Amino acid sequence: RKPPADASLTVGGVSIAIKQSMRYLGIVLDGRWNFGAHFAELAPRVTTAAGALTRLMPNLGGPEASCRRLYMGVVRSIALYGAPVWADALSRQNLASLRRPQRLMATRAARGYRTISFEAASVLAGSIPWDLEAKTLASLFFWREEAVAQGHRLAPREIAGRRNELCQRSIEEWSQRLEQPTAGRRTVEAVRPVLGQWLARQHGSLTYRLTQMLSGHGCFGGYLCLIGREPSAVCHHCDGCADEDAQHTLEVCPAWDQDRAELRAVVGDDLSLPAVVRQMVDSERSWTAVQTFAESVMLRKEAAERVREDTSDLPIRRRRTGRRRRAYALHLLPPQ
Structure with missing residues (x-):
């Protein structure tokens, strides 16, 4: 379950401590590959960034909708860094770490009360759940890797077409989730039938x-x-x-x-x-x-x-x- 206390390796006269996790290219890897340590470090950083940006987005006044989407995209980029690596390992706890800052940003983007549910806030703001976006990024990454391995040279138009196709799948899966919202039912049931038009x-x-x-x-x-x-x-x-x-x-x-x-x-x-x-x-x-x-x-x-x-x-x-x-x-x- 964990290494012995004070365990270490000596390489070239340098002592390297043995721990339960290691950081590699900005992603924290653990022995069980459940990325719990990664999200434990990621959550405070993303929440801090979200809190700082929400202060720039008061409900009355403040920046326009395009600027609010930009701020939301900044936090989204921080949260989804390395998504192809961990997209398939989203436990309930890891998913909660993504949803908290997304709800905060979506609520501010929609100029809503902080009591609005995650489902209602994300629908109003047009913010696809970040776990679905992580799967989209992972699918696109591995599709491109497979094409390169087979010797195909992908044109920008092909990549854009594949990205749009995966995004549409994410919207369809999101719509299926919204069939039974846990909260914000009135809002979700009103927007869900025209979700694609609402987003576009x-x-x-x-x-x-x-x-x-x-x-x-x-x-x-x-x-x-x-x-x-x-x-x-x-x-x-x-x-x-x-x-x-x-x-x-x-x-x-x-x-x-x-x-x-x-x-x-x-x-x-x-x-x-x-x-x-x-x-x-x-x-x-x-x-x-x-x-x-x-x-x-x-x-x-x-x-x-x-x-x-x-x-x-x-x-x-x-x-x-x-x-x-x-x-x-x-x-x-x-x-x-």
């Missing part, structure tokens, strides 16, 4: 308030009650809902009928989230209409929430303080 779209970017509407994590009575910020899940904008959620705001709440009428004029009468997402990926006009609705409604809901914070005597309703909260407040509507 050339229009639309996520905003802080649009992500709230798509994820259900935001200024909604049910969510605020769940995290202990509201004593109950009732809707404060109508009298008929005892459990307010994002879908109630999008489809039912009479307080937003005028905004909803403008939205329906563009996307149609079906305001179920799968139908809305389908319209969003089909046209930039529909995306803009949904984003406009989310921005208009959520801004007013946030302003109303601040009024309740200022007038409530309940400890759970006290407004939070701190640098990030003050920066966030600069982007809010003044209380009405």
Whole structure:
């Protein structure tokens, strides 16, 4: 299970300690080839890089979507270094080491609350799970090695075609995984039918308030009650809902009928989230209409929430303080 204490080899008069693992070209190899030692060293490094970059990506303001994808790609490159070597040895613990920083980066790329699940965050951000990307890199590497061994000279177009084929397989496998999400079901079930179009779209970017509407994590009575910020899940904008959620705001709440009428004029009468997402990926006009609705409604809901914070005597309703909260407040509507 491990070498004797203080065991060593002497080569040319140099003593070399015998250990359970060794570093070779940046990859930590262990005697069982399960790469546990590699991921034990990799996880803190990737998490630190992710934490540093997320500070550059506030939910309100900050860089555009293209820059956020770039930052996410930086952390992805660190995490997937040497993937062809260890792609087939991803234990549950090793997989968790990859998922933690990916969830952190995907959440920031999508401008979402940190309570969003891994599945929902990665779907919204369009970030294929890194273990699937590792398998893609490994398959491409060994395919090229086999071609070279057989004397074939691969053209760049052939390599690009093979890469696209493997990426499409990864998306299909990802879609199969999403058939039974462990969390974020509403979001995943809405995006999964059009996952390929969602990833390939050339229009639309996520905003802080649009992500709230798509994820259900935001200024909604049910969510605020769940995290202990509201004593109950009732809707404060109508009298008929005892459990307010994002879908109630999008489809039912009479307080937003005028905004909803403008939205329906563009996307149609079906305001179920799968139908809305389908319209969003089909046209930039529909995306803009949904984003406009989310921005208009959520801004007013946030302003109303601040009024309740200022007038409530309940400890759970006290407004939070701190640098990030003050920066966030600069982007809010003044209380009405």
